[in-house]
Amino acid sequence: xxxxxxxxxxxxxxxxxxxxxxxxxxxxxxxxxxxxxxxxxxxxxxxxxxxxxxxxxxxxxxxxxxxxxxxxxxxxxxxxxxxxxxxxxxxxxxxxxxxxxxxxxxxxxxxxxxxxxxxxxxxxxxxxxxxxxxxxxxxxxxxxxxxxxxxxxxxxxxxxxxxxxxxxxxxxxxxxxxxxxxxxxxxxxxxxxxxxxxxxxxxxxxxxxxxxxxxxxxxxxxxxxxxxxxxxxxxxxxxxxxxxxxxxxxxxxxxxxxxxxxxxxxxxxxxxxxxxxxxxxxxxxxxxxxxxxxxxxxxxxxxxxxxxxxxxxxxxxxxxxxxxxxxxxxxxxxxxxxxxxxxxxxxxxxxxxxxxxxxxxxxxxxxxxxxxxxxxxxxxxxxxxxxxxxxxxxxxxxxxxxxxxxxxxxxxxxxxxxxxxxxxxxxxxx
Numbered sequence: 001x002x003x004x005x006x007x008x009x010x011x012x013x014x015x016x017x018x019x020x021x022x023x024x025x026x027x028x029x030x031x032x033x034x035x036x037x038x039x040x041x042x043x044x045x046x047x048x049x050x051x052x053x054x055x056x057x058x059x060x061x062x063x064x065x066x067x068x069x070x071x072x073x074x075x076x077x078x079x080x081x082x083x084x085x086x087x088x089x090x091x092x093x094x095x096x097x098x099x100x101x102x103x104x105x106x107x108x109x110x111x112x113x114x115x116x117x118x119x120x121x122x123x124x125x126x127x128x129x130x131x132x133x134x135x136x137x138x139x140x141x142x143x144x145x146x147x148x149x150x151x152x153x154x155x156x157x158x159x160x161x162x163x164x165x166x167x168x169x170x171x172x173x174x175x176x177x178x179x180x181x182x183x184x185x186x187x188x189x190x191x192x193x194x195x196x197x198x199x200x201x202x203x204x205x206x207x208x209x210x211x212x213x214x215x216x217x218x219x220x221x222x223x224x225x226x227x228x229x230x231x232x233x234x235x236x237x238x239x240x241x242x243x244x245x246x247x248x249x250x251x252x253x254x255x256x257x258x259x260x261x262x263x264x265x266x267x268x269x270x271x272x273x274x275x276x277x278x279x280x281x282x283x284x285x286x287x288x289x290x291x292x293x294x295x296x297x298x299x300x301x302x303x304x305x306x307x308x309x310x311x312x313x314x315x316x317x318x319x320x321x322x323x324x325x326x327x328x329x330x331x332x333x334x335x336x337x338x339x340x341x342x343x344x345x346x347x348x349x350x351x352x353x354x355x356x357x358x359x360x361x362x363x364x365x366x367x368x369x370x371x372x373x374x375x376x377x378x379x380x381x382x383x384x385x386x387x388x389x390x391x392x393x394x395x396x397x398x399x400x401x402x403x404x405x406x407x408x409x410x411x412x413x414x415x416x417x418x419x420x421x422x423x424x425x426x427x428x429x430x
Contacts, residue, residue, distance in 0.1 A: 046077040048089055048102035055101035058083065059094050067095050077104075113172075116156040116163060124220050125165055125178040126150045129389065130369050133171045134159065141171060146369035147388075148344055150212060151222040153180065205233045205245055205260050211253035214239065225253055226346055226368065226402065233260070268310040270318070277317050278302050282398060283325040283412065286311060297325050299398065314409055326412060337413035342374035345386070345410065346402040354425045357391040361428060365394065376414045380422040383429055386414055395429055 078090030088096035154166030164172035213223040234246030244252035290311040305317035316324040375387040385393040
């Protein structure tokens, strides 16, 4: 098993952990094991900014450690030492970075944002992955925008050595993680019309999939409603070829992403079957109309079914009178949740990713973030993973992912669609 690669990325921020650096002094005379300590009195507050590409640190004997410093991150430096004739600076206890991999300054380098190009009217940016925001000086704001979310963009700026789009007041997102677009202008008179279906007015709708909010012309507002959140619904209107529920003044979300409380507007016709289904996850029992009864059948149990039909896009089987459960099969020719392409998931907790290129655990995706996925696998240990990028896979289980019913329907769908790869991550995920 490869060592975990620790990537610490906070662009142009001074990364100082009190428990690690508490004993580091700028006194350049303290001996360090095999290293030869030297003195430099010209720099009072040494800061090292790591070159592009990043670099590993070494210990006092010149042996590479597992601590990786990401490119353009800045570090408060401790004592200066010579290791094998080369100058290094201490960044943590017995962790040294070569002077060849950093730019040394006396105090934090001054960063001033420089405009590359002004804002483009109505330009929207969609994040390819979760992006941590920085302020105009390149300091982290503490706010992270989730993958798949869309935002109205301001101007493009150079901050330090990186390029950013402005997405808020003194908030900037890394340009490399943003896919830009300019939505086509809709004509209200020809493309937008109020539906005759006004039954939703005043009712409560629960988001079943992350729902991007648009105005009545179809332009993205930059807001995405999370799975499981509930909203009082207004009128139904048509925008382009789709219908939308009103959730606020001039704010609309797709009808297909909303489940109206007490109704099931996506229940199909039942057909007879004679089969036994196995439940990959605990399944809520729905009644004939798609309403949640509050009862569940346990994961791993098997049930004989005499009818099936689609409800909320999933295939449900009747296992008793007025009782329907799903094993994760999805409507469509392949019965896979990916029948119509990638889907969006939202995390119920922080989850650390598995990287196939390094066979190791890497970065952690935060609770509440949303991601588009298009493939799932199962290994010989019965562990499940879903792909979030080329080499990155998210391990998941019951309760990991937000679900419209608070249950495991989406998880069941991902498990149902999983390809069997017996040795996948078996030596990493215990």
